[in-house]
Amino acid sequence: MxxxxxxxxxxxxxxxxxxxxxxxxxxxxxxxxxxxxxxxxxxxxxxxxxxxxxxxxxxxxxxxxxxxxxxxxxxxxxxxxxxxxxxxxxxxxxxxxxxxxxxxxxxxxxxxxxxxxxxxxxxxxxxxxxxxxxxxxxxxxxxxxxxxxxxxxxxxxxxxxxxxxxxxxxKGLVVFDAVVKGTPSHAAHPNDDNAIYNTMAVLEWFKNYKFEKVSEVLGEVKLTVTQIKAGSQHNVVPAQVDLVIDVRVNDCYSNKEIASVLEKEAPCEIKPRSLRLNxxxxxxxxxxxxxxxxxxxxxxxxxxxxxxxxxxxxxxxxxxxxxxxxxxxxxxxxxxxxxxxxxxxxxxxxxxxx
Missing domain, CATH: 3.40.630.10 (Zn peptidases)
Incomplete structure:
Protein backbone atom coordinates (compact mmCIF):
# COMPACT_ATOMS: atom_id res chain seq x y z
CA MET A 1 0.00 0.00 0.00
CA LYS A 171 11.65 10.00 34.35
CA GLY A 172 10.43 7.15 36.51
CA LEU A 173 7.86 7.44 39.27
CA VAL A 174 7.59 6.40 42.89
CA VAL A 175 4.57 7.37 44.97
CA PHE A 176 5.17 7.38 48.73
CA ASP A 177 2.75 7.34 51.63
CA ALA A 178 4.10 9.18 54.66
CA VAL A 179 2.83 9.57 58.22
CA VAL A 180 3.59 12.40 60.64
CA LYS A 181 2.65 11.40 64.17
CA GLY A 182 1.72 13.35 67.28
CA THR A 183 -0.24 13.07 70.48
CA PRO A 184 -4.04 13.09 70.12
CA SER A 185 -5.94 15.32 72.53
CA HIS A 186 -8.93 17.57 73.12
CA ALA A 187 -8.43 20.88 71.34
CA ALA A 188 -9.13 22.80 74.57
CA HIS A 189 -6.11 21.32 76.38
CA PRO A 190 -2.42 22.22 75.94
CA ASN A 191 -0.55 19.96 73.50
CA ASP A 192 3.07 20.47 72.47
CA ASP A 193 2.98 17.43 70.17
CA ASN A 194 0.25 18.39 67.70
CA ALA A 195 0.65 16.21 64.60
CA ILE A 196 -0.57 19.02 62.32
CA TYR A 197 1.97 21.48 63.69
CA ASN A 198 4.66 18.79 63.49
CA THR A 199 3.81 18.45 59.80
CA MET A 200 4.92 22.02 59.03
CA ALA A 201 8.59 21.14 59.55
CA VAL A 202 8.16 17.91 57.59
CA LEU A 203 6.61 19.76 54.65
CA GLU A 204 9.47 22.25 54.71
CA TRP A 205 11.95 19.36 54.63
CA PHE A 206 10.29 17.83 51.57
CA LYS A 207 10.08 21.24 49.89
CA ASN A 208 13.81 21.83 50.27
CA TYR A 209 15.21 18.33 49.88
CA LYS A 210 17.51 17.76 46.90
CA PHE A 211 18.87 14.46 45.62
CA GLU A 212 22.57 14.72 44.90
CA LYS A 213 22.78 13.30 41.36
CA VAL A 214 21.59 15.48 38.48
CA SER A 215 21.01 13.91 35.08
CA GLU A 216 22.44 15.49 31.94
CA VAL A 217 19.19 14.75 30.11
CA LEU A 218 16.49 14.63 32.82
CA GLY A 219 17.82 17.11 35.36
CA GLU A 220 17.06 16.74 39.06
CA VAL A 221 14.84 14.22 40.79
CA LYS A 222 11.56 16.08 41.41
CA LEU A 223 9.88 15.52 44.76
CA THR A 224 6.39 16.96 45.34
CA VAL A 225 3.92 16.62 48.21
CA THR A 226 0.58 16.20 46.44
CA GLN A 227 -1.91 15.16 49.14
CA ILE A 228 -2.44 15.80 52.84
CA LYS A 229 -5.14 14.43 55.14
CA ALA A 230 -5.78 14.81 58.86
CA GLY A 231 -8.49 15.26 61.44
CA SER A 232 -12.14 14.29 61.71
CA GLN A 233 -13.60 16.69 64.31
CA HIS A 234 -13.05 20.38 65.06
CA ASN A 235 -12.33 19.75 68.73
CA VAL A 236 -9.95 16.80 68.40
CA VAL A 237 -6.22 17.04 67.71
CA PRO A 238 -5.51 14.05 65.42
CA ALA A 239 -2.95 11.36 66.17
CA GLN A 240 -1.37 11.62 62.72
CA VAL A 241 -1.25 13.42 59.41
CA ASP A 242 -1.11 11.39 56.19
CA LEU A 243 0.89 12.69 53.24
CA VAL A 244 1.35 11.50 49.66
CA ILE A 245 4.63 12.32 47.91
CA ASP A 246 5.11 12.08 44.14
CA VAL A 247 8.75 11.51 43.16
CA ARG A 248 9.86 11.75 39.52
CA VAL A 249 13.13 9.84 39.23
CA ASN A 250 15.96 10.66 36.83
CA ASP A 251 18.20 8.09 35.16
CA CYS A 252 20.91 8.46 37.83
CA TYR A 253 18.88 6.46 40.34
CA SER A 254 16.84 3.30 40.46
CA ASN A 255 13.51 3.54 42.25
CA LYS A 256 14.87 1.19 44.89
CA GLU A 257 17.74 3.61 45.58
CA ILE A 258 15.30 6.54 45.89
CA ALA A 259 13.22 4.59 48.40
CA SER A 260 16.29 3.64 50.40
CA VAL A 261 17.42 7.27 50.65
CA LEU A 262 14.04 8.62 51.71
CA GLU A 263 13.36 5.84 54.20
CA LYS A 264 16.70 6.67 55.83
CA GLU A 265 16.61 10.50 55.72
CA ALA A 266 12.97 11.65 55.76
CA PRO A 267 11.83 13.09 59.13
CA CYS A 268 8.74 10.87 59.23
CA GLU A 269 7.59 7.36 58.47
CA ILE A 270 7.54 6.83 54.69
CA LYS A 271 6.78 3.84 52.48
CA PRO A 272 6.73 3.39 48.67
CA ARG A 273 3.60 2.02 47.01
CA SER A 274 5.53 0.43 44.14
CA LEU A 275 9.07 0.41 42.76
CA ARG A 276 8.34 -0.93 39.28
CA LEU A 277 8.02 2.32 37.27
CA ASN A 278 11.71 3.05 36.73
Missing part, protein backbone atom coordinates in the same frame (compact mmCIF):
# COMPACT_ATOMS: atom_id res chain seq x y z
CA UNK A 2 1.30 3.48 -0.86
CA UNK A 3 2.26 5.78 1.99
CA UNK A 4 -0.50 8.30 1.21
CA UNK A 5 -3.11 5.54 1.26
CA UNK A 6 -1.72 4.30 4.57
CA UNK A 7 -1.99 7.81 5.99
CA UNK A 8 -5.62 8.19 4.92
CA UNK A 9 -6.45 4.74 6.29
CA UNK A 10 -4.68 5.58 9.58
CA UNK A 11 -6.72 8.77 10.00
CA UNK A 12 -9.91 6.80 9.39
CA UNK A 13 -8.82 4.29 12.04
CA UNK A 14 -8.17 7.11 14.50
CA UNK A 15 -11.66 8.51 13.89
CA UNK A 16 -13.05 5.07 14.65
CA UNK A 17 -11.02 4.75 17.85
CA UNK A 18 -12.16 8.17 19.08
CA UNK A 19 -15.80 7.20 18.64
CA UNK A 20 -15.43 4.17 20.94
CA UNK A 21 -15.16 4.55 24.73
CA UNK A 22 -11.87 2.98 25.78
CA UNK A 23 -11.15 3.98 29.36
CA UNK A 24 -8.35 1.98 30.96
CA UNK A 25 -9.36 -1.70 31.40
CA UNK A 26 -12.44 -1.06 29.18
CA UNK A 27 -10.72 -1.19 25.78
CA UNK A 28 -12.55 -4.13 24.19
CA UNK A 29 -14.19 -2.00 21.49
CA UNK A 30 -11.01 -0.30 20.34
CA UNK A 31 -9.17 -3.64 20.40
CA UNK A 32 -11.77 -4.97 17.94
CA UNK A 33 -11.28 -1.91 15.70
CA UNK A 34 -7.51 -2.48 15.67
CA UNK A 35 -8.02 -6.15 14.87
CA UNK A 36 -10.15 -5.08 11.90
CA UNK A 37 -7.20 -3.10 10.48
CA UNK A 38 -4.97 -6.18 10.45
CA UNK A 39 -7.76 -8.43 9.16
CA UNK A 40 -8.48 -6.08 6.25
CA UNK A 41 -4.84 -6.31 5.17
CA UNK A 42 -4.47 -10.06 5.75
CA UNK A 43 -1.86 -9.47 8.47
CA UNK A 44 -1.94 -12.21 11.14
CA UNK A 45 -2.38 -10.86 14.64
CA UNK A 46 -2.93 -12.08 18.19
CA UNK A 47 -4.69 -10.67 21.20
CA UNK A 48 -4.02 -11.00 24.92
CA UNK A 49 -6.75 -9.38 27.04
CA UNK A 50 -7.11 -6.03 25.22
CA UNK A 51 -3.56 -5.97 23.86
CA UNK A 52 -3.40 -6.55 20.09
CA UNK A 53 -0.04 -7.55 18.61
CA UNK A 54 1.52 -8.72 15.36
CA UNK A 55 4.90 -9.71 13.91
CA UNK A 56 6.48 -8.83 10.58
CA UNK A 57 6.03 -11.44 7.84
CA UNK A 58 9.68 -12.55 7.74
CA UNK A 59 10.27 -12.74 11.49
CA UNK A 60 13.58 -14.52 12.12
CA UNK A 61 14.50 -15.68 15.64
CA UNK A 62 18.18 -15.19 14.83
CA UNK A 63 17.71 -11.42 14.45
CA UNK A 64 17.27 -8.79 17.16
CA UNK A 65 13.75 -7.45 17.65
CA UNK A 66 12.39 -3.90 17.52
CA UNK A 67 9.17 -3.24 19.44
CA UNK A 68 6.72 -0.60 18.22
CA UNK A 69 4.24 0.24 20.96
CA UNK A 70 1.53 2.71 21.79
CA UNK A 71 -1.71 2.48 23.75
CA UNK A 72 -5.40 2.68 22.88
CA UNK A 73 -6.86 3.34 26.32
CA UNK A 74 -7.79 6.86 27.44
CA UNK A 75 -8.41 8.81 30.60
CA UNK A 76 -11.98 9.94 31.24
CA UNK A 77 -12.91 13.30 29.72
CA UNK A 78 -12.70 16.20 32.14
CA UNK A 79 -15.59 18.54 32.96
CA UNK A 80 -14.18 21.41 30.87
CA UNK A 81 -14.99 19.74 27.52
CA UNK A 82 -17.15 21.90 25.25
CA UNK A 83 -17.20 19.31 22.43
CA UNK A 84 -18.45 15.73 22.44
CA UNK A 85 -15.27 13.77 23.33
CA UNK A 86 -16.49 10.76 21.33
CA UNK A 87 -17.42 12.66 18.17
CA UNK A 88 -14.38 12.69 15.87
CA UNK A 89 -14.65 15.79 13.73
CA UNK A 90 -12.28 18.03 11.84
CA UNK A 91 -12.08 21.80 12.20
CA UNK A 92 -9.35 23.87 10.55
CA UNK A 93 -7.17 20.81 10.00
CA UNK A 94 -7.54 19.61 13.60
CA UNK A 95 -9.06 16.23 14.45
CA UNK A 96 -10.90 16.62 17.76
CA UNK A 97 -11.78 13.84 20.18
CA UNK A 98 -10.73 12.06 23.36
CA UNK A 99 -7.48 10.17 22.81
CA UNK A 100 -6.72 11.88 19.49
CA UNK A 101 -3.44 13.27 20.78
CA UNK A 102 -2.76 10.87 23.67
CA UNK A 103 -2.01 8.55 22.13
CA UNK A 104 -4.28 7.74 19.19
CA UNK A 105 -2.27 9.72 16.66
CA UNK A 106 0.89 7.91 17.71
CA UNK A 107 -0.80 4.52 17.69
CA UNK A 108 -2.30 4.74 14.21
CA UNK A 109 0.95 6.21 12.85
CA UNK A 110 2.92 3.27 14.26
CA UNK A 111 0.35 0.78 12.95
CA UNK A 112 0.67 2.36 9.50
CA UNK A 113 4.47 2.22 9.76
CA UNK A 114 4.41 -1.44 10.80
CA UNK A 115 2.13 -2.18 7.85
CA UNK A 116 4.56 -0.40 5.51
CA UNK A 117 7.41 -2.66 6.60
CA UNK A 118 5.34 -5.80 7.29
CA UNK A 119 6.22 -7.80 4.16
CA UNK A 120 9.67 -6.36 3.44
CA UNK A 121 12.50 -8.87 3.28
CA UNK A 122 16.04 -8.53 4.57
CA UNK A 123 15.33 -6.19 7.50
CA UNK A 124 18.17 -6.25 10.04
CA UNK A 125 15.64 -6.42 12.93
CA UNK A 126 12.38 -8.22 13.42
CA UNK A 127 9.43 -5.94 14.15
CA UNK A 128 6.67 -6.59 16.65
CA UNK A 129 3.87 -4.09 17.22
CA UNK A 130 1.77 -4.00 20.38
CA UNK A 131 -1.32 -1.82 20.65
CA UNK A 132 -1.50 -1.94 24.41
CA UNK A 133 -4.16 -1.45 27.06
CA UNK A 134 -4.16 0.06 30.56
CA UNK A 135 -1.30 2.51 29.98
CA UNK A 136 -3.09 5.43 31.61
CA UNK A 137 -3.73 3.44 34.79
CA UNK A 138 -0.45 1.47 34.78
CA UNK A 139 -2.76 -1.52 35.11
CA UNK A 140 -1.79 -5.19 35.40
CA UNK A 141 -3.07 -6.16 31.92
CA UNK A 142 -1.14 -3.67 29.84
CA UNK A 143 2.24 -3.84 28.11
CA UNK A 144 3.85 -5.18 31.29
CA UNK A 145 1.70 -8.31 30.98
CA UNK A 146 2.94 -8.90 27.42
CA UNK A 147 6.64 -9.15 28.17
CA UNK A 148 6.50 -12.83 29.13
CA UNK A 149 4.59 -13.57 25.91
CA UNK A 150 6.68 -11.62 23.42
CA UNK A 151 10.12 -12.69 22.23
CA UNK A 152 13.13 -10.89 23.68
CA UNK A 153 12.95 -7.17 22.86
CA UNK A 154 16.26 -5.48 22.03
CA UNK A 155 15.07 -1.91 21.45
CA UNK A 156 11.71 -0.14 21.40
CA UNK A 157 9.90 2.90 20.09
CA UNK A 158 7.10 3.92 22.42
CA UNK A 159 4.55 6.17 20.73
CA UNK A 160 3.67 9.18 22.81
CA UNK A 161 3.21 12.79 21.61
CA UNK A 162 6.68 14.36 21.36
CA UNK A 163 6.23 16.60 18.28
CA UNK A 164 8.29 13.86 16.58
CA UNK A 165 11.36 14.85 18.56
CA UNK A 166 13.40 12.16 20.28
CA UNK A 167 12.76 11.66 23.98
CA UNK A 168 15.93 9.72 24.77
CA UNK A 169 15.16 9.50 28.49
CA UNK A 170 12.05 9.48 30.64
CA UNK A 279 13.25 5.71 34.49
CA UNK A 280 14.05 4.77 30.89
CA UNK A 281 16.69 5.82 28.39
CA UNK A 282 18.55 5.05 25.19
CA UNK A 283 22.16 5.89 24.34
CA UNK A 284 22.61 8.97 22.19
CA UNK A 285 24.94 6.88 20.06
CA UNK A 286 22.31 4.19 19.38
CA UNK A 287 21.62 3.70 15.67
CA UNK A 288 17.92 4.44 16.20
CA UNK A 289 18.70 7.83 17.75
CA UNK A 290 21.28 8.56 15.07
CA UNK A 291 18.68 7.81 12.39
CA UNK A 292 16.43 10.43 13.96
CA UNK A 293 19.03 13.11 14.47
CA UNK A 294 20.15 12.64 10.85
CA UNK A 295 16.66 13.88 9.97
CA UNK A 296 17.14 16.99 12.14
CA UNK A 297 15.01 15.73 15.02
CA UNK A 298 16.15 17.10 18.38
CA UNK A 299 16.73 15.05 21.55
CA UNK A 300 15.42 15.78 25.02
CA UNK A 301 14.44 14.22 28.35
CA UNK A 302 10.75 13.68 29.09
CA UNK A 303 9.25 14.37 32.54
CA UNK A 304 6.12 12.31 31.86
CA UNK A 305 5.61 8.59 32.40
CA UNK A 306 4.70 6.09 29.68
CA UNK A 307 4.82 2.37 28.92
CA UNK A 308 8.59 2.75 28.66
CA UNK A 309 8.57 2.13 32.40
CA UNK A 310 7.55 -1.49 31.74
CA UNK A 311 10.57 -2.15 29.51
CA UNK A 312 14.07 -3.21 30.53
CA UNK A 313 15.60 -2.65 27.08
CA UNK A 314 16.76 0.65 25.61
CA UNK A 315 13.74 2.59 24.41
CA UNK A 316 12.92 5.80 22.57
CA UNK A 317 9.75 7.84 23.09
CA UNK A 318 8.65 9.35 19.80
CA UNK A 319 5.36 10.34 18.23
CA UNK A 320 3.17 12.96 16.57
CA UNK A 321 1.17 15.39 18.70
CA UNK A 322 2.04 17.62 21.63
CA UNK A 323 2.30 16.33 25.20
CA UNK A 324 0.84 19.58 26.56
CA UNK A 325 -2.49 18.70 24.91
CA UNK A 326 -2.72 15.35 26.70
CA UNK A 327 -5.60 15.07 29.18
CA UNK A 328 -6.76 18.57 28.21
CA UNK A 329 -10.33 19.62 27.36
CA UNK A 330 -11.32 19.43 23.68
CA UNK A 331 -8.24 17.33 22.88
CA UNK A 332 -7.08 17.39 19.26
CA UNK A 333 -4.28 16.51 16.89
CA UNK A 334 -3.41 18.25 13.64
CA UNK A 335 -3.92 16.07 10.58
CA UNK A 336 -0.56 17.24 9.25
CA UNK A 337 1.06 15.90 12.45
CA UNK A 338 -0.18 12.40 11.63
CA UNK A 339 1.00 12.70 8.03
CA UNK A 340 4.40 13.96 9.20
CA UNK A 341 4.54 11.32 11.93
CA UNK A 342 4.07 8.43 9.52
CA UNK A 343 6.56 9.94 7.09
CA UNK A 344 9.22 10.43 9.75
CA UNK A 345 8.67 7.01 11.37
CA UNK A 346 9.17 5.40 7.97
CA UNK A 347 12.24 7.49 7.16
CA UNK A 348 13.83 6.75 10.54
CA UNK A 349 13.17 3.02 10.25
CA UNK A 350 14.48 2.90 6.70
CA UNK A 351 17.77 4.21 8.05
CA UNK A 352 17.68 1.83 11.01
CA UNK A 353 16.33 -1.38 9.46
CA UNK A 354 17.74 -1.40 5.93
Missing amino acids: EQQQLTEKAIDLLKGLISIESFSSQEHGTAVAIEAWFSSLDIPFERENNNVYAFNKYFDKRKPTLLLNSHHDTVRPNSAYTKDPFNPHIEDGKLFGLGSNDAGGCLVSLIATFTYFYDQKDLNHNIVIVASAEEESSGPNGLNSMLSILPHIDVAIVGEPTLMNLAIAE SSSIDKSHALVQAGTALQRSTYGSPTLSDQAALSCQSLKLGPGDSTRSHSADEFIHLHEIEEGIDLYIKILKKFLL
